[in-house]
Amino acid sequence: MATTTIAPAERENYLNKEYGLGSWLLTTDHKRIALLYLISITFFFFIGGFFALLIRLELLTPAGDLVQADTYNKLFTQHGQVMVFFFLIPSIPAVLGNFLVPMMIGAKDLAFPRINLLSWYLYIAGGALMMHAMLTGGVDTGWTFYTPFSTAFSNTKVIEAGLAIFIAGFSSILTGLNFVVTIHRMRAPGMTWSRLPLFIWAHYATSIIQILGTPVIAITLVLVVAERALHLGIFDPKLGGDPLLFQHLFWFYSHPAVYIMILPSMGVVSEIIACFARKRIFGYTFVAISSLSIAVFGFLVWAHHMFVAGISVYAALVFSLLSYSVAVPSAIKVFNWTATLYKGSIHYDAPMLYAFGFLGLFTIGGLTGLFLACLGVDMHVHDTYFVIAHFHYIMVGGALMGYLGGMHFWWPKISGKLYPEGWARLAALIVFIGFNLTFFPQFILGYLGMPRRYYQYPPEFQVLNVLSTAGATVLGIGYLLPMIYFLWSMRYGKPAPDNPWNAAGLEWQTQSPPTTFNFEKEPVVTWEAYNYDEIDAGHKEEVPVVG
Amino acid sequence: MRVTKRRSPLSDSNVAVQTSVHEDVHRPELLHHFADPQQQRNSASLGMWIFLATEVMFFGGLFCAYLIYRNWYYADFAAASKSINAALGGTNTAVLICSSLTVVLAIWAAETSRRALMLAMLALTMFFGLGFLGIKGVEYHDKFVEHHVPGPSFSFEHEQIPGHPGQYANPQHAEIFFALYFIMTGLHALHMIVGLGIFTWLFVMAWKGRFTPEYHTPLEIGGLYWHFVDIIWIYLFPLLYLIDRHP
Amino acid sequence: MSVHATSSPLKTYFAVWVTLLIGTFLTYEVAKIDLGVFNSAVALTIACIKALLVALFFMHLRHASEKLLKVVVISTLFFLFILLSLSMADYATRGTGASTVSFLIAHIKAILPA
Numbered sequence: 013m014a015t016t017t018i019a020p021a022e023r024e025n026y027l028n029k030e031y032g033l034g035s036w037l038l039t040t041d042h043k044r045i046a047l048l049y050l051i052s053i054t055f056f057f058f059i060g061g062f063f064a065l066l067i068r069l070e071l072l073t074p075a076g077d078l079v080q081a082d083t084y085n086k087l088f089t090q091h092g093q094v095m096v097f098f099f100l101i102p103s104i105p106a107v108l109g110n111f112l113v114p115m116m117i118g119a120k121d122l123a124f125p126r127i128n129l130l131s132w133y134l135y136i137a138g139g140a141l142m143m144h145a146m147l148t149g150g151v152d153t154g155w156t157f158y159t160p161f162s163t164a165f166s167n168t169k170v171i172e173a174g175l176a177i178f179i180a181g182f183s184s185i186l187t188g189l190n191f192v193v194t195i196h197r198m199r200a201p202g203m204t205w206s207r208l209p210l211f212i213w214a215h216y217a218t219s220i221i222q223i224l225g226t227p228v229i230a231i232t233l234v235l236v237v238a239e240r241a242l243h244l245g246i247f248d249p250k251l252g253g254d255p256l257l258f259q260h261l262f263w264f265y266s267h268p269a270v271y272i273m274i275l276p277s278m279g280v281v282s283e284i285i286a287c288f289a290r291k292r293i294f295g296y297t298f299v300a301i302s303s304l305s306i307a308v309f310g311f312l313v314w315a316h317h318m319f320v321a322g323i324s325v326y327a328a329l330v331f332s333l334l335s336y337s338v339a340v341p342s343a344i345k346v347f348n349w350t351a352t353l354y355k356g357s358i359h360y361d362a363p364m365l366y367a368f369g370f371l372g373l374f375t376i377g378g379l380t381g382l383f384l385a386c387l388g389v390d391m392h393v394h395d396t397y398f399v400i401a402h403f404h405y406i407m408v409g410g411a412l413m414g415y416l417g418g419m420h421f422w423w424p425k426i427s428g429k430l431y432p433e434g435w436a437r438l439a440a441l442i443v444f445i446g447f448n449l450t451f452f453p454q455f456i457l458g459y460l461g462m463p464r465r466y467y468q469y470p471p472e473f474q475v476l477n478v479l480s481t482a483g484a485t486v487l488g489i490g491y492l493l494p495m496i497y498f499l500w501s502m503r504y505g506k507p508a509p510d511n512p513w514n515a516a517g518l519e520w521q522t523q524s525p526p527t528t529f530n531f532e533k534e535p536v537v538t539w540e541a542y543n544y545d546e547i548d549a550g551h552k553e554e555v556p557v558v559g
Numbered sequence: 560m561r562v563t564k565r566r567s568p569l570s571d572s573n574v575a576v577q578t579s580v581h582e583d584v585h586r587p588e589l590l591h592h593f594a595d596p597q598q599q600r601n602s603a604s605l606g607m608w609i610f611l612a613t614e615v616m617f618f619g620g621l622f623c624a625y626l627i628y629r630n631w632y633y634a635d636f637a638a639a640s641k642s643i644n645a646a647l648g649g650t651n652t653a654v655l656i657c658s659s660l661t662v663v664l665a666i667w668a669a670e671t672s673r674r675a676l677m678l679a680m681l682a683l684t685m686f687f688g689l690g691f692l693g694i695k696g697v698e699y700h701d702k703f704v705e706h707h708v709p710g711p712s713f714s715f716e717h718e719q720i721p722g723h724p725g726q727y728a729n730p731q732h733a734e735i736f737f738a739l740y741f742i743m744t745g746l747h748a749l750h751m752i753v754g755l756g757i758f759t760w761l762f763v764m765a766w767k768g769r770f771t772p773e774y775h776t777p778l779e780i781g782g783l784y785w786h787f788v789d790i791i792w793i794y795l796f797p798l799l800y801l802i803d804r805h806p
Numbered sequence: 807m808s809v810h811a812t813s814s815p816l817k818t819y820f821a822v823w824v825t826l827l828i829g830t831f832l833t834y835e836v837a838k839i840d841l842g843v844f845n846s847a848v849a850l851t852i853a854c855i856k857a858l859l860v861a862l863f864f865m866h867l868r869h870a871s872e873k874l875l876k877v878v879v880i881s882t883l884f885f886l887f888i889l890l891s892l893s894m895a896d897y898a899t900r901g902t903g904a905s906t907v908s909f910l911i912a913h914i915k916a917i918l919p920a
Binding site: 604605608609612615619620622623631645649653656657659660662663664779782783786790793796797801802803804805 | 815816819820823826827830831833834837838839840845846849850852853856857860861863864865866871874875878879881882883885886889890893894897
Binding site for chain 1: 591592593594598601602605606609610612613614616617618619620621623624627628631632709710711729731732734735738739742746
């Protein structure tokens, strides 16, 4: 697995094979589609981030003085909807997954390339409809669309937003379908299940959730739209309906959805830790099985979002118990990653810094989930900033850190260029500091009783809120830096070798950037995953520091 | 090097197998990213089955809502159910069952190179599908005329609860039944219409002679979709039409 | 998918078709008899058998080349079952006791000092 020398002239690759808008908009190359997604989700990240900025600005002062209450409702609703449905859920699967899954298993493309393109167009259509809804009035129901407010009382663009998410949901379903069929049918000879990178196992598990869960929120949104348009009474208590039915159907998807958001990130972390500790992931089988377990268990716990909504106490007990058990596979992963680090040869490149950040922050977020699974505690902190801090620790401290780590790790492969390592490490540090400054105070705020979705608060909470907003500013800078230097690197970065990290994995056996069909000859796999001992035995030199 | 046998995808064999990356120039249907037609066919089949899994969950949410309200408002649901035409519903069930038969016969015909039979069976399938939609249209019309369509003109006054003379159904609860009835059967009808579109395209492909005993994958996966639509109706019929049909 | 174990698939198809029609007729007629709560059970049982016949024979699940397709079907039904049963766990036990909040409040009050 030699690192080749820097190529002097530019070789043909998937980026320069064809130019022109048509060659991009009608591509079936999974790598180009991944980049189309990269541009689109980055756009929506800015939109969601913009709403977050306004929220944090409003919360600098206890009074509601920046925006009106109705506007604030739209801010947190749209921040949630955009970030969840148009950024986090697609992010790693649609960008890194699309790019890497075929290469990691030794295939030329996904099983259904045209459906892959269709997925992107559905995402764009949903996104466009969502932008239109937000620009022509917005939505103020909370990202959770609870009835009967969303169906009978809200005066905002609920139907449009619901349809937008419905359409984007099919993008998610088709991506998941594509991955499952690809992983089952298109593995190269010798690429047995136990040799698959854990990134693949993670995406397989994610795809199962996308396939089985997303249709349920799709039909729920159909019911919401129908109820709102036709004044039905399915969720309206005044007409004999049950608002909790909406919540059951909504959370049946939306809880597994959070595992859609975290599992791919866990896959990325496995790849990064193995590479930068130069060791096979400890307990490979346990990590693989735990990915599947998270996918399955994740479907059994949804009503923990409804503990105080009016479900029966017996149901609450059952769901509380199940919610504790879903933490076990996640914990198994954290233990295995930690064990991998033990006696490893650790390198502190930027991807590894993000992985370290993930380990700590995901653990904190996950542990606070256990607090919430306890009925007594949940009664106290439900709908407070404690919950907000909990899920941001996992989604931002976990999922987003994994995404950024993965983007850094595979950037040389994707772009053929090296990013500046010094700036990258600085950015990682800024993100980590900014993140903790933003969200740790929110745990305290929530515990002290500050409710979520309120634009004003008692004055004694101001100090913590100001800290949080300051942190958000730092965090924003940390996010901007990679965007700048990634773009910079595309023009001015050093050309990347085919395998700058000396990493294991079939994707690193391809050119940087890869050719359109990835492999010149179909690879035949005869080695185990993460065979770093073999790789490093053949090479005495250190992993080169890039940038 | 011609394609040699591929080990079963779920095997954990350590043996490396050499395969070819040459495309079979005599098989234009073989897409470039597949190594051989078998892999392509197996992928298409798995893909369609997974899509049907998503459809099961899609309808599943509606079944969940239906079961909960049927439990809550059994008497009112029974009254509402009695007012829809079970004979037409039953006929429609039979129509779809016949259409499923014609689908498998069309595939059998493709497998045994019987072009005329294949075309006839495809056409018959579509005929049955149109028949289903026609009967559905009649049912919907009846409901419209009787003011059982949820909305401003909905009316369900003085409808007796089956088995309880003198007791009348709650119109609000009955409206929930009809809302679910129209959404469930409407969504099902929408899937039928899509199915008819698919089979029209399959008919055109068959007419052009694109299907052979070796390659008729689109027929197979179109058939899977059609059978699924049939299965949904197999559940909808007793649940919606036959809550309480005691005389 | 192209391998059929039976020597005459046509016979199987027609047999299944007739069974399905009989099942439909039975469902319709049995509904007219008063079996109390068993009416739904009978109707749904017949529906399940019909669905199974369509899946196994018309959709060729019986002779599927590998177990994977059956795993897909069974997993899907399992998750559908989870949706239905865990939701019903809430609905079936409501009204039989307190809501979670009042339950917790009552117990907390009981252990708090006066």
